Amino acid sequence: MSDLSVLERIHFRDILREARYGALADAEGFQQMCVAVEALGKRLNPDAIGLGKCRGVLKSLLAKADLLSDQGEIYGTGRRFDALFTALKDARNDIAHTGAYARHVAADAVDLSLLFEGALMNMRITVQDFMVATPIAIQPWHSVGHARQLMLLNSFSYLPMWDGENWCLLSDMAVAKYLRPDWPAKSKISKTIEAARADGLMLTTVQPVDVQDLVTDLLKDSELPGLWVVVQKRFPSGHLAGVLSPFELM
DSSP, X not given: OXXXXXXXXXXXXXXXXXXXXXXXXXXXXXXXXXXXXXXXXHHHOTTOOSGGGGHHHHXXXXXXXXXXXXXXXBXXXXXXXXXXXXHHHHHHTOSOOOHHHHHHHHHHHHHHHHHHHHHHXXXXXXXXXXXXXXXXXXXXXXXXXXHHXXXXXXXXXXXXXXXXXXXXXXXXXXXXHHHGGGTTOHHHHTSBHHXXXXXXXXXXXXXXEETTSBHHXXXXXXXXXXXXXXXXXXXXXXXXXXXXXXXXXX
């Protein structure tokens, strides 16, 4: 089995994560998960033809990360890797990808993806290894309505914003507290974030972390933010390198 570089591990983690999000949004789109898993398998074994032939190297990846028992059982779940993988492989060639069947297969695919993501990141320790490198941020001139829409469409709890001097977080709770008492709050929704802030919209100033910080050090703090804003030392303070939530560290 070929060794993966740090950048390769992050790359395959990201495509698996993207496919997992897609399967969660639309169960019938779980084929993207199959493609992502097969791509990882073929990188580990370039001679593999088809998803089924990737089973051995993928199982070895999990075993090396100490995620499987000697009997092939996934620790903490009571499920067997071979059973999950076979279900995914068989479903890929089945045309009946609809309804309850698709949801069941998608759930298995998500479980497998989480396993592979964990194995790929098993030896990674820095913020850069786990962060979302394509973050969505807001600007002071954006409207409150725009920020609200981003939160609702993407299920975000926080949005980062550079106010010219500091990094801030706008929370879904802050938006709700600002808008709901006057709902439909048409005048408030149309205000810029900057104007709304002066009018009572709460934004929390946060200390950014660096891409090379250790995630274990972040978790030692007594007061943890809901979202870490990530920067890089060689870039200006207002350059957003990524964001990191506790979700990525679980």
